[in-house]
Amino acid sequence: MADPFPNDPEGRTVALVLAGGRGSRLAPLTDARSKPATPLAGQYRLIDVVLSNLVHSGLEDVWIVEQYRPFTLNQHLAGGRPWDLDGTRHGLRLLPPAQGRTEEGFAEGNGHALAQQVPLLREFGADTVVVLSADHLYQLDLRPVLEGHRASGAELTMVTTVTDEDPSRFGVVQVDDDGAVTGYDYKPEDPEGSLVATEIFVFDVDVLEDVVQELVAREEGRPEDDEETDDDGDPVASSLGDYGETIIPAFVERGSVREHRLEGYWRDIGTLDAFHRAHREILDGTGLRLDSPGWPLLTNPRPAPPAxxxxxxxxxxxxxxxxxxxxxxxxxxxxxxxxxxxxxxxxxxxxxxxxxxxxxxxxxxxxxxxxxxxxxxxxxxxxxxxxxxxxxxxxxxxxxxxxxxxxxxxxxxx
The missing domain is CATH 2.160.10.10 (Hexapeptide repeat proteins)
Known part of the structure; x- marks a missing residue:
């Protein structure tokens, strides 16, 4: 097929924001909107956090994977203009479900959603993809993460943090003294430690493609060189489910995964209790800083008079x-x-x-x-x-x- 993207050597790193989940744990606030469109701290939306971190980190190619109730989210995104992401060659790109090829259509889990984008990443010419969720509060400069990833030669770099919550809610990580990831357990009943993945992952695109194909072939019980494909030669990946259960463990098994430790504030706000708690922390000054010098939380503000x-x-x-x-x-x-x-x-x-x-x-x-x-x-x-x-x-x-x-x-x- 013809290349739909500009042949631009600068477009080597893509930020892929997985924003299509139903967000049922945050119901009923997500019954009539996508979770990333949920209001935050008076004038923001949840999606503003990840977008602000990306643009402050200098990433210009930001793709939003959508599925559940995208209309309100798209109104807020306004084509990326509030974050200076409304470029012609680079900027914000919306990736809704599509028909036409087997790897497209509605995703059955975020692992499937990630695998669906691999052909587009290849066509774009990306060699690195940063995969992020849209339901966490944190401030992180991704430039050192990307620099460390490239310098180490890792196939995957995961951003980790020590949680003060029940670690069994997350992917629990074990590392050695050099920062190499030696173990990963997704939502274990008996977690080994409190170091968890923040759901910020930096993948080598070539290896990601290989791992997806290997996992699909393994699930189908077929040899890797005889895997089922669609009309364009892409593997069927609906079996991948949640990437924490399939893709991330497969990378760890390969033995080339490293961590980047996030020492500052990080909060998963995927539940009502966590959502309410995060607002209390913002109010008492222990949570997300809305006025951080040089790192403001950017949004598409609603026009309104002063209070x-x-x-x-x-x-x-x-x-x-x-x-x-x-x-x-x-x-x-x-x-x-x-x-x-x-x-x-x-x-x-x-x-x-x-x-x-x-x-x-x-x-x-x-x-x-x-x-x-x-x-x-x-x-x-x-x-x-x-x-x-x-x-x-x-x-x-x-x-x-x-x-x-x-x-x-x-x-x-x-």
Whole structure:
């Protein structure tokens, strides 16, 4: 087939963001949007974190693999312009499911989604691909990661960190004194240590292609030189499932995997509890820095006037976004655009995404309110004694791919 990409020697490294998962652990916030489009810290979206890290690291070719409810995400991405990724030869590229070849279509797991892009990476001329997820909070300059990867000659470099959470939720990594990865266990029942993979992987594209073909042939029970292929000669890779169960262990078995240790803050926010906790950490200064000098969190901002704070308002330990109107009490909370807290209303330990009115007499405690959620007048929602339970208020959505059209109300307890 004809080469659809420019023959550009600068396009040797591609950042591939896997943003197509359903995000069921973050439901109901992801029932009507893709997880990367979920609001964060008042004015951002989850996808902003990975995109900001990439552009600050000087990576110009950023591909977004999409599948589940991409419409709201695409509205926010705006062709990459907010991150200066709207170039002609380089920049942001959206990779939705497609028909026409067997390796395309809907992915059955992120390992399959990664394998689907290998032919495109080859056509583009990439020799290195950085694979990242879109549901983690961190700040990382990827330039030293890439430099170390090339200098070491590794087939795969994985970014690791020591977690303060249950390591059995992640891929647990063992390394030697020289930084070589000697073991990898995906979500083990009895984890060996607390060093985990952050789901930031730097692959050699040639080796990735070989490993995918070997795994597919092994799954099909056929010799590697007799593997089933589609009309274009590409292997069928739907059997790969999650890359933590297939592709990463196969690389570790080959014996040429190294780690790059992330020493700073890192948080997986794939669950409601982790999502709420991450916001508490942002508020108390121990979490993701939104004002890091030289490393700002970039976004596609919603046009809104300055926040209006009335004389009756009492606000402490909170983030108050543009377009908010506060006349009541707000404590240890995050208010997104268009939130109204009326006089006599109280909000504690809560996250209000946007376009929410807290009526006089209402009390919200440990609540996540989605865009357009309806707050009962004069009622207490959430716990006033314990922060263990998170109440999620979501609207009934008439347009399943829009954040701003609602007809009713739903409640979810975590």
């Amino acid at each position: 209006r704070i009335e004389q009756t308002a009492r606000i402490s330990g909170s983030l108050v976004g543009a377009g908010t109107h506060v006349a009541g009490e707000v404590e240890d909370s995050v208010l997104g655009p268009g939130v109204v807290v009326e006089e006599g209303a109280r909000v504690r330990n809560s996250i209000l995404f946007g376009d929410v009115t807290v009526p006089s007499g209402a009390l919200l405690d440990t609540v996540i309110a989605d865009v357009g959620a309806v707050i009962p007048e004069g009622e207490t929602v959430g716990s006033t004694e314990s922060a263990e339970d998170i109440v999620v208020l979501v609207p009934d959505v008439t347009d399943p791919d829009a954040d701003d059209e609602t007809t009713g109300q739903g409640v979810h307890h975590d």
